[in-house]
Amino acid sequence: MKCSSCGLPLSPSRANANCPRRGASPDARSNGSKSTGNANPAHAGSYEPFSWEGNGEGVPLGAVMSPPNGQWGQGSSGGPTAPSSYNPSLAQANAPQAAQPEQMWLPGPVAAPTISPKPITLQRPMSSRFPQPPGYNRNMRIAFLVAGLCVVAGGLLLVFVYFMAIGTGNNTGNTGSATSTVPSPTAASSPAITPSPTATVYPGSQFIDNAQVSSAAPSGSQPGQPATTFKVNQKLYVSFNLHTGGQKGEVCLIWYLNGQQAFTSSFAIGANTKFSYAYAIYGSSGPSYVELYWASTNTCADKMLAQHVNFTITP
Structure with a gap:
């Protein structure tokens, strides 16, 4: 009132x-x-x-x-x-x-209006950006986490693709090398090993031909299995065919090791001989070869080169 x-x-x-x-x-x-x-x-x-x-x-x-x-x-x-x-x-x-x-x-x-005291709460300073909703910080953390996982997954995928590419390149290189080593049909159809193919026609080849070396002694008129590699102190045989024309003669042999003459040998051939052979023993290793000559005298003064055969001596 x-x-x-x-x-x-x-x-x-x-x-x-x-x-x-x-x-x-x-x-x-x-x-x-x-x-x-x-x-x-x-x-x-x-x-x-x-x-x-x-x-x-x-x-x-x-x-x-x-x-x-x-x-x-x-x-x-x-x-x-x-x-x-x-x-x-x-x-x-x-x-x-x-x-x-x-x-x-x-x-x-x-x-008069009364002012009731309110509890003082600390607030963040006002920023120039728009006010953020209550769950903004939580959503931002989730977004950053997802982005980080995507970056890590992408890096792992790139590493995986890199190693796969390297492996594919190596396999391709190996395949090419293997393909290049496949023998051609011509090489496969060629006769078995002929250590001294007579590609060059020598002056005395009309008297001596088909010379070859082997590790086994010839049997009768059949040469041993041809070979190109021999051990040190191993006996090796060189066999050949003869075409004397009804006259006597001399076969002269010169043995070489590492491009230098190692030793010589010779023996007489009868007028009707069709096949013969000789042997040698090397005390050192290295690339070697033997040359066969036909001569009319035992001194080999008029010798003519007839055959050249290559081989190798290993330790």
Whole structure:
């Protein structure tokens, strides 16, 4: 409950209480009478103070109505009384006094808004970017994790492809080498090993031909199995066919090792001899060959080169 004159709250238990600011009773306020202000008793005899309600009309303090029962704090139900002459004692009595225990009024709820304290929370400084949603940081972490896994997987895939390419290149190189070693059909169809093919026609080849070396002694008129490699201190045989033309002659042999002459040998051939052979033993290793000559005398003075056969001595 508020005062209709000044707006201050009034005690709910005292409906007829005087105005707490101006001291006027409710009836006096409703009838347009003015309440007394803070009158100064010391100047009561010199002038009459006025109280204003804001309507432009001044009313002397002596016109304030006193309560019917002679006590402040209770309103009067009767109409306004006629103004009386100014009485200093009455003005002092009508002035607002300190509220007594029985005249205390309880203030109503304060109309001013109240500010309730809020807990202070530390906030991050404002950034120039847009505000981030609550799950933004978590989503960003997941995105970075997925991106990192993709990068690692891509690197592993590149390494795998690199090693696969290397392996394929090696296999291709090996296949090419193997293909290049396949013998040609001509080589396969050629006769078995002929250590001394008579590619060059020598002057004495009309007397001696088909010379070859072997590790086994010839049997009768059949030469041993041809060979091209022999061991040191191993006996090797050179066999050949003869075409004497019914005359006697001499077969001269010169053996070479590492491009130098190692030793010589010779033997006589009868007029009707068709096949013959000779042998030698090498004490050192290296590339070797033997040359066969036909001569009409045993001194080999008129010898003619007939055959040349290559072979190798190994340790």
